[in-house]
Amino acid sequence: MLFEVSELSVEYQSLDEISRAVSNVSLEVGSGEVVGIVGESGCGKSTLALALLGLTRRNARITAGSVRLEGTDLVGGGLTDKQLRQFRGRRIGLITQNARSSLNPTVRIGKQIATVYATHTGAKKADAKSAAIAALRLVGINDPEHRYEAYPHELSGGMAQRAVIAMATVCRPDVVVADEATSRLDVTIQAQILDDLQRAVQEVGSSLVLITQDLGVIANYADRLYVMNAGEIVETAPTARLFEAPGHPASVSLLESQLDLSDAEFRLRGLPVDARKLPEGCWLQARCPFMDDKAGCRTAHPELSDVGDGHEVRCHRTSVVLDRAAELTR
Amino acid sequence: MTGDPMTGDPMTGAGQTAPVLEVRSLSKQFAIRNSRKLVHACDDVSLELHAGQTLGLIGESGSGKTTVGRCVLRLIDPTSGSIFLDSADITKAGPRELRRLRRQMQIVFQEPAESFNPVLTVGSQIELSLKVFSGLSPAARRRRVDDLLDRVGVPAVAAGLLPGALPAGVLQKCSIARALASEPRLLVLDEPTSALAPEAEADVLGLLTKLQQDFGLAYLFISHDLSLVRSFCDFVAVMYLGQIVELGPKTDVYAQPRHPYTQALLAAVLHPDPRQRLARAGRETQLKGEIPSPIDLPAGCYLASRCQYVTDRCTAERQELIQIDTSTVVRCWRAGELPAADERP
Numbered sequence: 001m002l003f004e005v006s007e008l009s010v011e012y013q014s015l016d017e018i019s020r021a022v023s024n025v026s027l028e029v030g031s032g033e034v035v036g037i038v039g040e041s042g043c044g045k046s047t048l049a050l051a052l053l054g055l056t057r058r059n060a061r062i063t064a065g066s067v068r069l070e071g072t073d074l075v076g077g078g079l080t081d082k083q084l085r086q087f088r089g090r091r092i093g094l095i096t097q098n099a100r101s102s103l104n105p106t107v108r109i110g111k112q113i114a115t116v117y118a119t120h121t122g123a124k125k126a127d128a129k130s131a132a133i134a135a136l137r138l139v140g141i142n143d144p145e146h147r148y149e150a151y152p153h154e155l156s157g158g159m160a161q162r163a164v165i166a167m168a169t170v171c172r173p174d175v176v177v178a179d180e181a182t183s184r185l186d187v188t189i190q191a192q193i194l195d196d197l198q199r200a201v202q203e204v205g206s207s208l209v210l211i212t213q214d215l216g217v218i219a220n221y222a223d224r225l226y227v228m229n230a231g232e233i234v235e236t237a238p239t240a241r242l243f244e245a246p247g248h249p250a251s252v253s254l255l256e257s258q259l260d261l262s263d264a265e266f267r268l269r270g271l272p273v274d275a276r277k278l279p280e281g282c283w284l285q286a287r288c289p290f291m292d293d294k295a296g297c298r299t300a301h302p303e304l305s306d307v308g309d310g311h312e313v314r315c316h317r318t319s320v321v322l323d324r325a326a327e328l329t330r
Numbered sequence: 331m332t333g334d335p336m337t338g339d340p341m342t343g344a345g346q347t348a349p350v351l352e353v354r355s356l357s358k359q360f361a362i363r364n365s366r367k368l369v370h371a372c373d374d375v376s377l378e379l380h381a382g383q384t385l386g387l388i389g390e391s392g393s394g395k396t397t398v399g400r401c402v403l404r405l406i407d408p409t410s411g412s413i414f415l416d417s418a419d420i421t422k423a424g425p426r427e428l429r430r431l432r433r434q435m436q437i438v439f440q441e442p443a444e445s446f447n448p449v450l451t452v453g454s455q456i457e458l459s460l461k462v463f464s465g466l467s468p469a470a471r472r473r474r475v476d477d478l479l480d481r482v483g484v485p486a487v488a489a490g491l492l493p494g495a496l497p498a499g500v501l502q503k504c505s506i507a508r509a510l511a512s513e514p515r516l517l518v519l520d521e522p523t524s525a526l527a528p529e530a531e532a533d534v535l536g537l538l539t540k541l542q543q544d545f546g547l548a549y550l551f552i553s554h555d556l557s558l559v560r561s562f563c564d565f566v567a568v569m570y571l572g573q574i575v576e577l578g579p580k581t582d583v584y585a586q587p588r589h590p591y592t593q594a595l596l597a598a599v600l601h602p603d604p605r606q607r608l609a610r611a612g613r614e615t616q617l618k619g620e621i622p623s624p625i626d627l628p629a630g631c632y633l634a635s636r637c638q639y640v641t642d643r644c645t646a647e648r649q650e651l652i653q654i655d656t657s658t659v660v661r662c663w664r665a666g667e668l669p670a671a672d673e674r675p
Binding site: 040041042157169186187188189190191194214215216217218219220221239240243255257259 | 390391392527532556594596598599600602603604606607610617618
């Protein structure tokens with residue numbers, strides 16, 4: 001497997017409390033694949049996005065697990081910062097939500113992209129410049145020779161996001177991680193940019209990890225997806241399959257909340273579970289409309305179990321959820 | 331739409347009562363420093379809003395939605411046009427008159443954390459509004475702050491806290507409480523939930539719906555979120571480059587969009603349905619490029635450079651609003667002859 005995360009956990013430390021943002025996450029991304037990671041806000045998506053590059057925020061740390069790119073472990077492999085920098089930017093690219101904050105406001109965008117290229121490849125100045133121009137062209141920027149000279153503030157939000165995509169793809173990385181890359185953009189620009197991003201990663205042969213809470217983005221671009229809740233993977237399946245037959249209450253709730261339905265029959269109630277005090281049993285028990293004592297929801301933490309065709313669900317009540325959800329998706 | 335007897339029509343005024351808000355041919359241009367050029371932020375905007383109704387103002391960033399909202403409150407002065415609040419023209423009001431009128435109209439901003447002073451308690455900031463707009467004694471004001479918080483479902487302890495101590499959703503409810511302090515008839519809601527997580531968003535929208543039912547408030551709801559406007563508003567006005575290009579009852583505009591821009595806007599929404607991916611495959615997006623500059627505007631229709639239905643007339647002649655049926659207006663010469671928008675898969 002090209003990119004393989006296994007049993008990864010990330011914890012935030014504040015004063016004397018520890019909250020577990022990412023718990024035992026395992027996932028795989030094949031070569032050239034587009035994989036979605038979806039979940040409500042606060043479910044640990046962005047913490048996971050950083051951890052995929054072996055990064056954490058200052059008050060967090062990766063406590064267990066591995067992130068392997070073609071076998072090399074980026075988190076537990078004892079790599080030095082210098083060695084890690086050979087991976088970040090060069091073999092794994094990151095695109096974050098706020099494009100402008102990923103760009104240096106005082107440096108022309110073309111120069112910023114060329115610098116990334118030159119730093120990682122040791123290319124000469126002229127070669128780096130032409131690589132940057134090619135990368136800008138690839139993400140749908142017209143007249144890239146001219147745009148090369150622009151400062152970030154001279155670009156619209158959509159153009160700035162395209163420049164960041166160009167920066168993430170200029171070194172032809174193996175994997176590009178896009179964390180809510182288009183969620184702040186207008187609807188008309190969103191699809192154009194995702195189309196450009198999809199084309200760019202195909203062209204350079206990268207795999208793409210799309211992290212979002214928007215199921216519309218997942219449905220239109222991801223081949224396969226993982227659903228996160230309370231820091232865990234609670235369901236994974238090929239995209240069409242999951243939209244047809246969601247098997248976890250968290251997936252059903254997400255789907256229902258984005259389908260323009262007036263009734264909220266299957267919606268999770270209340271706020272996400274407090275990650276400092278995870279309960280015994282299923283972490284969703286207090287919010288779940290399918291909760292059943294007899295099924296063990298309060299006593300046993302469910303494991304991911306295979307329901308066939310690459311579809312795995314972490315729920316004691318999967319068969320009931322699958323039946324009821326069929327009504328919703330019909 | 332509800333069966334409210336006050337339901338009227340925002341363009342024709344077919345309702346039984348006078349509108350709370352009426353905007354006629356509103357235009358606003360901003361001067362550019364060291365230049366003779368102007369930014370045309372909004373151009374010939376007309377609309378009506380009745381008590382108990384919500385009008386959604388949608389469009390891409392830079393389309394002039396917020397400028398309309400600010401002119402309506404006269405936070406900025408319009409260049410031309412008139413704005414009537416309960417039949418009083420606020421564009422002609424002097425400072426004293428304006429202060430009286432402001433009581434009737436309030437605004438809720440996008441970012442609750444930025445619309446409160448971070449070093450003053452939430453309660454004192456709501457109280458300030460009471461101090462300005464009511465003749466209440468200090469003790470009565472504090473009781474009223476508790477009432478207002480109760481009305482928006484926020485526990486009274488929040489009054490003594492700093493804004494930073496409250497989650498964004500709760501703080502946004504506090505800013506709604508502050509807006510209600512003067513007992514307004516009209517609220518301008520400028521992207522009131524776009525900074526909130528989905529759960530908090532649902533919560534705030536539920537509150538706004540309830541307040542509207544209880545007090546018959548009129549809402550001018552500014553948003554770029556098409557599905558939000560669909561679920562929350564009675565009427566919708568679609569803006570493009572400062573102009574309203576289509577205005578009508580929500581159900582009509584969403585079911586049968588007439589303007590090429592509205593059609594493209596709705597077609598660009600990514601639905602949570604993998605079948606759309608197949609339907610989209612190999613097909614070009616309807617709208618190319620980005621919104622043009624509002625400085626050097628084209629002579630004809632503003633959409634002409636991006637529109638697939640463009641004709642010579644579109645580029646040559648200024649595009650006026652055309653009445654399509656009793657309740658819908660569209661700014662497109664070809665609105666009657668265009669093919670229906672693609673159905674959702």
